[in-house]
Amino acid sequence: MRRRLVLLTAATTSMVAIAFVVPLMLLVRSLAEERAFRPAELAAQGIAPVVGTLDPVAIGDAVDAAAVRLRTAVAVTMPDGSVIGADSARHDGEIPTSLSILDREGVADARVVLPVLLAQGTAVVVAEVTESAVQRGVAEASLALFALGIVLVGGAVGVADLFARRTLDVVDELEAVALLLSDGQLDSRVADDDTSPAELARVGAALNTLASRIGVLLAHEREVAADLSHRLRTPMTAMRLQVDNLGDGPQRDDLRIALDQLQAGVDRVIQDARRPVREGALPRCELGAAVAERVGFWMALADDEERMLTFTPPTTDAWVALAPADVADVMDLLLGNVFTHTPPGTAASVAITTRGTDWLLSVSDEGAGFPDGVEVVARGVSGGTGSGLGLDIASQTAQRAGGRLELGTGPGATVSLVLPPVEGPR
16 A cells, blocks of 8 residues: 555656646747847847948948857848858848748758848848757756656655555554454554544544453353353252152163253353353464373373373474363363273373374374264264263364364274464464
8 A cells, every 4th residue: 555655646746747847848948049049139130230331341340249249150141142251151042031040951050140121132141049059058957857856756755655654554553453352352452643544543443442342242241151050050950960869760861861961061052152251252272282281181090090191292382273271171072082982001192293284183092993883973972871072072172273073993093183273472
């Protein structure tokens, strides 16, 4: 935008400058011509009365004086063809009827010609005007006008660039605040500046109002989530007590599984509702540190069951669009599945590697693998005795970060989250 505004100003000012400078240059040339020819015309008119005396001496003196004054050739061609003065100023050819300016054939110089009527015929007074006299001062004046045009264009471009830079500084500030808001820093505001253009100042005020409104809406969302938690947990606790009071049998087991699924779903809804308040609009974490913390937590249980649990961290910081709580939930789900569905002593591993530009978080075990013919990622479907929500939650978590979940078998089972990278904190 800044470059376009400067170019537009330069083009507009240049056209205006050309529209004035070119006519002024032509006017300067015209004035220079008049300045050069006018003295020659006056000199010829001053010699004409002397020619009427027919006194060769007087005519010669007048011609010599005019030649010295004009610094050029002056002569009088008498009716009999004789020339008094410089022979180069002889007039041959048709005699003009009035004062005129004639070009010398084949020569750049011009001459002022004045006919004088005598009883013996017509005499002609000639005063030459050289090209150098006509061009004297024209180049300097034209150069001065050209320099003035350059100064005008340069000044206009400088003012336009200053205005564009000031305007773009305000736009850059608006962009920076918008990016901070999208990054979850809801206390960011556009500073008040009386020197900002009025239109951009209104945009900044609107952006500040929007940020304040977002904060109010998120606070209201947190209150609604807390109220939802309070309203649902109490009847669910009562339902669990009633299920526990039922006699043993498949109906009681089915109700307990359904209640566990409902409890897990409610917990997930509440967590998702609160997360924008807790993490900001754009969650982000360093995957290696978040995974290492949960692997360390499960390492104690692995030692108790004599499992070999290994972790391969990334070689560089692996920033992804997930909150640390999301990573912790996924790791607890995946490692919980390993410990639940494989016998004690079964080795497991966690690794963070790269696949192209994406990060690959893999949890593998050396157990029997996934059961055949069962869609283990389907919601509510479990390959064992769980609620069937674990892998579905992991898949949805990966999708929120712009990635996906992949399963692998043979030998054992591997669950991988393919996560695109994001920029680290600024």
